[in-house]
Amino acid sequence: MTTTISREQWGSRFGYLMAVVGAMVGAGNIWRMPYVTGENGGGAFLIAYFILLYLIAVPGLMGETSLGRYTRQGLLGTFRKIYGNNKFVGFGLVILVFNIVLMSYYSSIVGWSIYYTYHAVIGSFTQTQFDTAALWQAFSSNTALNVGMHTVAMLIVTVILLKGIKGGIERLAKWMMPILTVSLIAIAIRGVTLPGAMAGLEFSFSPDWEYLARGQTWLAALGQALFSTGLGWGIALTYGSYLGRDDDIPLGGGIFTAIGNTSFGLLAIFAVFPIVFAMGISPTSGAELAFVALASAFGNMSGGYIWALLFFMGFFFANLTTAIAITEVGVTTYKEELKTSRGKAVLTICGIIWLLGIPSAMNASILGYLDFVVGNWGLPLATFIIMLSIGWKFDANRLRILSLNRGADLYVPKFWESIIRFEIPAIMLFIMVYFLYSNLTATPWKTVSGLIILTLTIPLCMWIMGRRQGDAYPATSVGGQSS
Amino acid sequence: MSLTAIIVMIACIIALWGVASTALVYSMRQEERKLTLLETQKSFEPLSPRAMRDLEGWLAHHPEGEQAEEMRELLDTQQRALQDNPRHFYDWRDESAAT
Numbered sequence A: 001m002t003t004t005i006s007r008e009q010w011g012s013r014f015g016y017l018m019a020v021v022g023a024m025v026g027a028g029n030i031w032r033m034p035y036v037t038g039e040n041g042g043g044a045f046l047i048a049y050f051i052l053l054y055l056i057a058v059p060g061l062m063g064e065t066s067l068g069r070y071t072r073q074g075l076l077g078t079f080r081k082i083y084g085n086n087k088f089v090g091f092g093l094v095i096l097v098f099n100i101v102l103m104s105y106y107s108s109i110v111g112w113s114i115y116y117t118y119h120a121v122i123g124s125f126t127q128t129q130f131d132t133a134a135l136w137q138a139f140s141s142n143t144a145l146n147v148g149m150h151t152v153a154m155l156i157v158t159v160i161l162l163k164g165i166k167g168g169i170e171r172l173a174k175w176m177m178p179i180l181t182v183s184l185i186a187i188a189i190r191g192v193t194l195p196g197a198m199a200g201l202e203f204s205f206s207p208d209w210e211y212l213a214r215g216q217t218w219l220a221a222l223g224q225a226l227f228s229t230g231l232g233w234g235i236a237l238t239y240g241s242y243l244g245r246d247d248d249i250p251l252g253g254g255i256f257t258a259i260g261n262t263s264f265g266l267l268a269i270f271a272v273f274p275i276v277f278a279m280g281i282s283p284t285s286g287a288e289l290a291f292v293a294l295a296s297a298f299g300n301m302s303g304g305y306i307w308a309l310l311f312f313m314g315f316f317f318a319n320l321t322t323a324i325a326i327t328e329v330g331v332t333t334y335k336e337e338l339k340t341s342r343g344k345a346v347l348t349i350c351g352i353i354w355l356l357g358i359p360s361a362m363n364a365s366i367l368g369y370l371d372f373v374v375g376n377w378g379l380p381l382a383t384f385i386i387m388l389s390i391g392w393k394f395d396a397n398r399l400r401i402l403s404l405n406r407g408a409d410l411y412v413p414k415f416w417e418s419i420i421r422f423e424i425p426a427i428m429l430f431i432m433v434y435f436l437y438s439n440l441t442a443t444p445w446k447t448v449s450g451l452i453i454l455t456l457t458i459p460l461c462m463w464i465m466g467r468r469q470g471d472a473y474p475a476t477s478v479g480g481q482s483s
Numbered sequence B: 001m002s003l004t005a006i007i008v009m010i011a012c013i014i015a016l017w018g019v020a021s022t023a024l025v026y027s028m029r030q031e032e033r034k035l036t037l038l039e040t041q042k043s044f045e046p047l048s049p050r051a052m053r054d055l056e057g058w059l060a061h062h063p064e065g066e067q068a069e070e071m072r073e074l075l076d077t078q079q080r081a082l083q084d085n086p087r088h089f090y091d092w093r094d095e096s097a098a099t
Helices: A013-024 A027-031 A031-039 A041-073 A075-082 A087-121 A132-141 A141-164 A164-192 A198-205 A209-213 A215-229 A233-239 A250-278 A286-299 A305-337 A344-360 A364-404 A415-440 A444-472 B003-041 B049-061 B066-084 B094-096
Strands: none
Touching: A013 A031, A013 A164, A013 A233, A013 B003, A027 A031, A027 A209, A027 A215, A027 A250, A027 A286, A027 A305, A031 A198, A031 A215, A031 A250, A041 A075, A041 A141, A041 A198, A041 A209, A041 A215, A041 A233, A041 B003, A075 A087, A075 A233, A075 A305, A075 A364, A087 A132, A087 A305, A087 A364, A087 A444, A132 A141, A132 A286, A141 A164, A141 A305, A141 A344, A164 A198, A164 A233, A164 A286, A164 A305, A164 A344, A198 A250, A198 B003, A215 A250, A215 A364, A215 A415, A233 A250, A233 A305, A233 B066, A250 A286, A250 B003, A286 A305, A286 A344, A305 A344, A344 A364, A344 B049, A364 A444, A364 B049, A364 B066, A415 B003, B049 B066, B066 B094
């Protein structure tokens, strides 16, 4: 029997859709996707990307969201419903740990965007002969300032999460996402009207078909499709758990989330590269693109103040909505597991993340190391665990009938089940093995130590949950019966 | 810009912004329909005709057990909504014609 728990729900369809797209649209859409596209054959990369988006990200997000809506619980509650009261609930704890570690360093990135938004507000970038490279250098080497920005970021996240799902996350996303959209559109219009801007669009869209035959193109597309959509991190599951029983999932939680998220990547291509090429800056990605190249480009444009402000404010909004979603995974789970108030759960989880985030804020190489471990293995492993649990233990067939197609605006046929059972887990395994193979010679210490940490995390989490299960919960599971 | 780059750019705009906008508008309209049904008749059927056939097929294969109870509960909700409500959320015209 399904246990229905009285819990908060999204206030409106629009609010849920904005919140879930906001959760997925982050720094990667803006500072990574334009460059990856241009570097991997432009249009050819985009074709590979679309294929993988529809084959993996859309079905995967449907599965994760519908599982959350079915169980109406956070990560551990969901895994308890699937596996019963035993050590396998530890799989949920593994994903939760990855989320908290991910957020511990992502908050530093939110902090960077707050700092640059502040500089955009005071008009630093439009000052005569302002050196953006020197600003980035000075900021990066100022430990106290980085810890301060990390603290400010976590304070903002805490305040928003304290206001709850409807009053905090939803209300924020309902105005932040439209503002982000309008900001990027405005910058894109300004960018493409600059002399020489078309070279940027040529770099991004001109298809080099040879790239379609290269494995590296497909891997880059796969990485972007998976990491950009946040599949398997528990975010879609947690947000789905606040949906009503007869709300649609396939169209909103699947197609709109994945395609809407990528639409922001496309918007970023229009907003970023025309300006980069028009200003004669060499194309790049990451912090260097946003905080050095673009900041400098805005300073040299007419009306640069407003373009810099729109860009950095939009960038901050994109990062903040993602940070809130990652943290909410821990908050929902903690609140349910310890049967405590939301306020206490928010303060505890945000406090833990703040503490764990201090080393990353103080030292960029720690941030880089954590990103390397979590990005290369942690998140693929989390996706692997969730998809196997849905496909085999819960039974994808049951989930499709009971939850996915319930109240759906779009009917999901049976072949979805084989994508969840075979295709996505196999691809995740391949990714992890490939990353191991490709990194072992280049960065042996990072690779081996990362693998050791991951290998120890799984049995440790299973041991912790195995000990906890006996006392606290009655024995029930809703594990599968294949048809 | 080269012609192929322009074609790819337009295709991307349609495939992404076109699909996302259509999905958003369609999803919002469907939600409005659901809300109208809830206001006028308190409930609507949770499953489409195809989804209901899947459910009946599952029950035919697994008639016993706790999971069958859960499925049967959903089927009861569906049948009650179809019987009690004069207006339906999904299109049942082809189903009526077939029966």
